[in-house]
Amino acid sequence: MPVVDGVRIAAGSQGARQFSQTMTMPAPNPPPSRRQFLGNGFRGAFLFLLGSVTTLLARRSRNQKTVWQIDPLKCVMCNNCATQCVLQPSAVKCVQVYAMCGYCKLCTGYFEPEPNRLTTAAENQVCPTGAIKRRALEDPYYEYSIDEALCIGCAKCVKGCVMFGNGSFFLQVRHDRCVNCNECSIALVCPGQAFMRVPSDEPYRLRERGQA
Amino acid sequence: MRGLGWLGFGGALGWISGSARAGKAAAEPGNRSLGPEFSYDLRGLGKTDPKLVQYQESGRYASGFKELRCIAVGPGGQVYLAGDRAIKVCTEPGSVLHEIALEEAPRCLAVGGDGALYVGMKDHVQVHRSPDVPGAKWETAGENAVLTSVAVGERDVFVADAGNRQVLHCDLGGKLLGRIGKKDPARNIPGFIVPSPYFDLAIGAEGLLWVANPGQHRLEAYTFDGDFEISWGEPSNAIAGFCGCCNPAHFAMLPDSRFVTSEKGLPRVKIYSRDGKFEGVVAGPEQFPKLIGNPRRAPVAIDVTVDSRGRVLLADPIENAVRIFTRLTES
Numbered sequence: 001m002p003v004v005d006g007v008r009i010a011a012g013s014q015g016a017r018q019f020s021q022t023m024t025m026p027a028p029n030p031p032p033s034r035r036q037f038l039g040n041g042f043r044g045a046f047l048f049l050l051g052s053v054t055t056l057l058a059r060r061s062r063n064q065k066t067v068w069q070i071d072p073l074k075c076v077m078c079n080n081c082a083t084q085c086v087l088q089p090s091a092v093k094c095v096q097v098y099a100m101c102g103y104c105k106l107c108t109g110y111f112e113p114e115p116n117r118l119t120t121a122a123e124n125q126v127c128p129t130g131a132i133k134r135r136a137l138e139d140p141y142y143e144y145s146i147d148e149a150l151c152i153g154c155a156k157c158v159k160g161c162v163m164f165g166n167g168s169f170f171l172q173v174r175h176d177r178c179v180n181c182n183e184c185s186i187a188l189v190c191p192g193q194a195f196m197r198v199p200s201d202e203p204y205r206l207r208e209r210g211q212a
Numbered sequence: 213m214r215g216l217g218w219l220g221f222g223g224a225l226g227w228i229s230g231s232a233r234a235g236k237a238a239a240e241p242g243n244r245s246l247g248p249e250f251s252y253d254l255r256g257l258g259k260t261d262p263k264l265v266q267y268q269e270s271g272r273y274a275s276g277f278k279e280l281r282c283i284a285v286g287p288g289g290q291v292y293l294a295g296d297r298a299i300k301v302c303t304e305p306g307s308v309l310h311e312i313a314l315e316e317a318p319r320c321l322a323v324g325g326d327g328a329l330y331v332g333m334k335d336h337v338q339v340h341r342s343p344d345v346p347g348a349k350w351e352t353a354g355e356n357a358v359l360t361s362v363a364v365g366e367r368d369v370f371v372a373d374a375g376n377r378q379v380l381h382c383d384l385g386g387k388l389l390g391r392i393g394k395k396d397p398a399r400n401i402p403g404f405i406v407p408s409p410y411f412d413l414a415i416g417a418e419g420l421l422w423v424a425n426p427g428q429h430r431l432e433a434y435t436f437d438g439d440f441e442i443s444w445g446e447p448s449n450a451i452a453g454f455c456g457c458c459n460p461a462h463f464a465m466l467p468d469s470r471f472v473t474s475e476k477g478l479p480r481v482k483i484y485s486r487d488g489k490f491e492g493v494v495a496g497p498e499q500f501p502k503l504i505g506n507p508r509r510a511p512v513a514i515d516v517t518v519d520s521r522g523r524v525l526l527a528d529p530i531e532n533a534v535r536i537f538t539r540l541t542e543s
Contacts, residue, residue, distance in 0.1 A: 104407050113257075140427070160252055163477050164457050165408070
């Protein structure tokens, strides 16, 4: 039974008829036109797209952490990596790309420019810290690898390899060691401007065959 | 007097303060230095003893290529240049007679006695008998092939394949007759060691095939049947030897069967006698200042050829120019 101003009105009575005539319920909305429907759809799609893009950008900016790395094509092998790093020994190490190596018996990255003999005796080795290991493979090929615990990143071996060989030795910042300073002390003085920030999910810049 | 005293006191205080700052800076890790054992210095090898120099540069001309790769001299004295994706046939001083466009970058070339041009691509040879007719492609040498040199005799063509470390022996039509240089202790064949794509060869006037074995720093002679005959050469940064880990990168033979060799890394062009004895220098490292001491540039080699007058022609890959060297007594 409807109630108007606290008075109950009996159904089917005159009062009820008057109530239904004067206090009409809101009329149902007319169905949207085709133009309105499409407009609303476009607005919704736009808002959805905007939200997605914003979320994606926010997520990416959260993930895009960067780290320091050396561009091997800009490196001028100046010794600064060994002397300027806040860590001792430096976080910069020589790395070896085996796919580029010639596995030479006379490796100019391993031997002094005029070695007495092609043996592993210290006086024949180019590395002052003995960080390059030489292992005989099938005659006459040898494998060369870097002992990173001994390497100080002086680039002496890199000079020998790049000058005469295939350039499979080069310097890289090793991220198991680098503390990722905001202002890298090596980058500040790098004469080749070889230091750069790279995404942490692609932290290395490797040389490839055919690169100058 | 009192003012002077205060001035002296202030100066002394400033000096002490400055010294203290300098001392602190010296103790910082950034100011460490390395001893002489950490330097790799070959500057002493960059100069050639003038007494050893037998040639001087008598001319040069631009190739017009962005990347000049190789050079050869034809029977008529024309100079053939390969670079970019074309061959240029030149006469001195560099006027181009005609140009042959190629589908890919050429890696080596040789000119037959009949004027046919044998161009080595990465994995196949193509023969051009006329500049207007497309070249005839030979069968591919395989997926791993990296062709680096071609030599043409009266009936034979030899192709150096650095990728497979062997020499392909073909007839003039491209039919494979044999393979030379595979390591075979039973035949006393040492095997080629080719660390980088520089693997040159030439046919000697005595009827032997001379092949550079760069990883062994020597030239080796083979019969056309593939029997190893003799070799000469030794590794050394000294002027008489071959420097670095793999040299000579290129060589050619003078009309009197002496050798002209070209090294990479420490760029040197030198003359050796018929039995491999060092005789003198055509061009030392000082002739190629942009090729030495540039740590950013991987070593590139200078292709070499000779003409019938015994002049040495170099394809300078940095200047992209042909450089002509003439014996000092003749110039």
